[in-house]
Amino acid sequence: MSMTTATPSTASETPAGLTHGMADIEPGLRLHYVTAGEGGRTLVLLHGFPQTWWEWHRVITPLADSGFRVIAVDYRGAGQSWRPPGGYDKRTMAGDIRRLLRSHLGIEEPVVIAGHDIGLMVAYAYAQEYRDEVSQLIVMDAPLPGTEVFDRLRTDPRVWHFAFHGARDVAEMLVAGRERPYLQSFFNARNSDPSAISAADLDVYVSAYSAPGAMRAGFEVYRAFDQDAEDNRAALRRNGKLTVPVLALGGAVSTSGALIEEMMREVAEDVTGLIVPGTAHWIAEENPAGFLAAVREFTGTAAG
Incomplete structure (x- = not known):
């Protein structure tokens, strides 16, 4: 599949030097991705909800540099990836990423993810x-999911959205046509700096997320x-803890920030924990410089 330099609707804010592409993963699924840089090491960035690759737009170019x-x-x-009806368990989603990297992009060496x-x-999957x-x-x-920390946090009133999002059809019905106020409140409730999400x-x-099927x-x-x-839990029993070095970053005032190092020690042997100052949940946007410094130190790279 050919790659283009097409940009999203806010093209004036999109960093220069990014290349967009689409990859056929399986029948009914194409993944959208953005690449930058030609370094010898590959760094894969995976966003969260309710975000897209755009979560990383302030740090992609510095990381490439x-x-x-x-x-x-x-x-x-x-x-801009397709929205199949199923396959949202994280093991399947990890398989999507592997096919993108290995089969479509031809990457053979181990990656930083x-x-x-x-x-x-x-x-993690x-x-x-x-x-x-x-x-x-x-x-x-x-x-x-599958850790003791997850089970403890799942009952915290501050993660009420876990249950709400789990109410199939009801959540879609209540949010339909109200995507903007819902996403705005979602960001605001988990932000230490309201200007971080412009x-x-x-x-x-x-x-x-207003596109057909996107909220579903x-x-x-x-x-x-x-x-x-x-x-x-099955993977941990089968394979044991991860042995690769793990950097666990938490937001200074987030719900899970103080627990993320403890959580990762449940599933990994070599864990470095770090609380990123001036952040809640949206670390790469609230403090991109802090995020970049942490990643560079962990991976042994220098500022471009």
Whole structure:
């Protein structure tokens, strides 16, 4: 599949030097992705809900300038990727990413993979399932199904949306036509800096999640949590803890930030925990400089 330099509707704010592409993953599924840089190491960025690859737009170019080939993906159901009716368990979504990297882009060497929120869950599933294909794992501010920390947080009133998103058809009915106020409130409730998600950023996300089937697909990633928990516990029993180095980043005032290092020690042997100052949940947008510094130190790269 050929690649283009087409840009989203907010093209005036899109960093220069990014290339957009679409990859055929399986019948009924094409993934949209963005690449930058030609470095010898590959860094894969996986966003969360209710976001798209745009979550990373402030850090892609600096990471490419640090020597990475950066690949930011719209995972199954999100952004400009297609929205199949199923397959939102994170093991399947990790398989999508592997086919993108291996079959479509021809990447053979181990990659650094970073995931935020839902992307954290997909990145972990990738690292567990394809253990020899990941050199380092970066996880950011979310609970991982199948861990004790996830079970503790699931009953916290501040994550009420887990249950709401799990109410199939009801959640879609109540949000339909109200995507903008719902997403605005979702960002505001998890933000230490309201300016971090600008009006232009919100426009990108509202446009993406107002598309037919987009909110349903977004909710389905939550509805798969029970399956994810079962898959993760089975993988841990089968394979043991991850042995690759893990960087666990938490927001200074987020719900799960203080627990993310403890959580990852349940499933990984080599964990470095770091709280990113001046952030709540949206780390790469609230403090991109802090995020970049943490990633560069962990991966042994320098500022471009």
